[in-house]
Amino acid sequence: MRTYLPQESLTAMSSFLSVRSQDHRESRRGFTLVELLVVIAIIGVLVGLLLPAVQSAREAARRMQCANNMRQFGLAFHNAHDTLGYFPAACYTVDSLDTSVFPAAPKGNPSRTEHSWRVKVMPYMEDTTLADMYDFDLNWWEGQNLAVAQNNVSVYRCPSSPVPEALLSTPPGPTRDSDSNAPALTLSAPLGTSDYEVFTGVKNKVFSPDPYKNKGPETYGALIKDKVSEMGQIRDGTSKTMLVVESAGRPTMYRGKNKVATGEVNQCLGWADSLGPFKLHLMGPDGQKNTAPKNQGLPFNACNDGEALAFHPSGMNATMCDGSTRHINDSIDLAVFAALITRAGGGSGEPLATE
Numbered sequence: 001m002r003t004y005l006p007q008e009s010l011t012a013m014s015s016f017l018s019v020r021s022q023d024h025r026e027s028r029r030g031f032t033l034v035e036l037l038v039v040i041a042i043i044g045v046l047v048g049l050l051l052p053a054v055q056s057a058r059e060a061a062r063r064m065q066c067a068n069n070m071r072q073f074g075l076a077f078h079n080a081h082d083t084l085g086y087f088p089a090a091c092y093t094v095d096s097l098d099t100s101v102f103p104a105a106p107k108g109n110p111s112r113t114e115h116s117w118r119v120k121v122m123p124y125m126e127d128t129t130l131a132d133m134y135d136f137d138l139n140w141w142e143g144q145n146l147a148v149a150q151n152n153v154s155v156y157r158c159p160s161s162p163v164p165e166a167l168l169s170t171p172p173g174p175t176r177d178s179d180s181n182a183p184a185l186t187l188s189a190p191l192g193t194s195d196y197e198v199f200t201g202v203k204n205k206v207f208s209p210d211p212y213k214n215k216g217p218e219t220y221g222a223l224i225k226d227k228v229s230e231m232g233q234i235r236d237g238t239s240k241t242m243l244v245v246e247s248a249g250r251p252t253m254y255r256g257k258n259k260v261a262t263g264e265v266n267q268c269l270g271w272a273d274s275l276g277p278f279k280l281h282l283m284g285p286d287g288q289k290n291t292a293p294k295n296q297g298l299p300f301n302a303c304n305d306g307e308a309l310a311f312h313p314s315g316m317n318a319t320m321c322d323g324s325t326r327h328i329n330d331s332i333d334l335a336v337f338a339a340l341i342t343r344a345g346g347g348s349g350e351p352l353a354t355e
Contacts (some may be wrong), residue, residue: 003106062159066246067325069155070196071310072125073244074323080336084108086230088120090198090223090277093179107228111137114180114274117198117223118156122339125155130197133272140272141182150189150244155191156271158195160311161230161248162259167269176267177275179225191270195248197308198223198277199341206282207335208294211349218348221341222321225277228251231321235344238321244341245300245318246310248278266305278306280341 088108091151095101096112105112108120115136123133134148141149168187173180173305199221202212214218222243223229234241251269253260268276283302284291292298300308300316315329321343328337339350 007044021234056123059160062140063312063317063327066158066195066312067327069094069158070244070317070325071323072155073121073196074319074325076124077119077243078323080121081231083124084228086228087223088117089226089228090117090200090221091179091225091274093225093274094173094181095179095226102226106226106256109136113137113139114182115140116276118194118196118270118271119164139182141185144274146185146187147193149270150187152192156194156196156246158240158246158311158317161195162252162311164249164252167251167265170269171265176269180275182259182274185319191251191272193250194268194271195246195250196244196275197268198244199242199308200224200277200279200344202280202338202341203282204296205290206280206297206338209348209349210294211345212338212342214348216231218342218344218345218350219279221279222343224290229343233343236339236342236346239324240340241321241343242318243321245308246316247278247304247308248311249304249309250276253303253305254309256285256301275350280338281307285305297334299330299332299334300328311322321333 077087086107089106091148092106092109092113092115094114096106096109096114102112109115113136119131119134119140120137122128122134125131130148131155134145135143138145140146167190170185170191172184173182200223201219201221204210204212204215204219206212218308222234222241231238247268248254249259251266253262253264253266267278280299281289282292282294282297283289285298285302287303301310303309308316312327315327315332317325318328318340319325328340333351335351339345342348342350
């Protein structure tokens with residue numbers, strides 16, 4: 001005998017089964033806790049793999065921008081040479097006032113005032129707004145020049161360099177170097193800074209035997225203090241002689257890539273500061289002079305106070321005297337690096353300036 005359920009019961013049961021089926025389907029659309037943890041772990045691994053690549057790409061872009069800045073220096077120097085017939089001095093110092101040294105005013109500095117190479121080539125760069133405001137009859141810290149010097153100029157800053165500390169008071173020039181008469185300054189705004197500088201030569205006592213022991217013209221860099229340089233004086237070859245290098249992070253002091261905690265002020269305060277050009281010294285890995293055996297000093301990246309230093313991972317950019325820009329690896333041989341600095345050292349016994 002068959003038993004038939006009432007129509008109302010069948011309808012209710014059908015509705016119940018339909019709801020349970022729908023609930024089951026909806027519950028399958030989510031993740032279990034284990035699945036979620038696996039997905040998070042995979043994403044973490046991918047991010048960990050991707051981050052170094054992103055950082056590397058960003059540094060490559062920053063290094064390229066730095067090289068572009070330095071190409072502008074090369075063009076500016078060559079434009080100056082085409083116009084004037086010479087490269088300006090590495091800096092014009094207090095010696096310009098000494099009539100026993102310069103009976104006539106130094107070439108390129110008829111007012112015998114103190115100036116940086118950066119302000120001397122600025123009129124030959126694309127943007128001459130600040131150059132038009134600068135008065136070469138005054139020292140860099142005098143009159144309207146100080147207001148000009150307080151401007152930040154992007155082409156003078158390497159994008160890989162840390163932001164320097166803001167200085168609103170500065171020590172007098174003679175405490176930084178005897179080449180300057182600049183007074184102590186109290187500023188309303190920090191000086192615009194620069195991560196780029198020039199070598200004026202190679203010191204003696206860096207090597208043994210020493211090709212630079214006579215301290216003569218064979219030790220000179222492409223640019224020297226208070227005297228202009230002509231293309232014909234670069235006898236080692238314009239493509240084998242450095243014109244501009246990096247000395248990044250100034251005026252903050254660095255030894256290696258570590259900031260000096262004492263708050264010691266760097267020799268060079270800003271891009272308009274006449275102080276800053278330097279010679280190659282015997283530098284130890286501690287960032288101090290003469291703490292390494294001869295022939296074993298660091299070519300650069302020991303410190304940024306009177307030496308070349310860059311914050312790129314593998315080396316530094318340099319503009320050569322032919323206007324080209326090269327990336328120089330920090331593993332370069334010290335003697336070869338010294339040869340790249342000198343403009344006429346080939347006859348002194350130094351090696352060929354090739355990497």
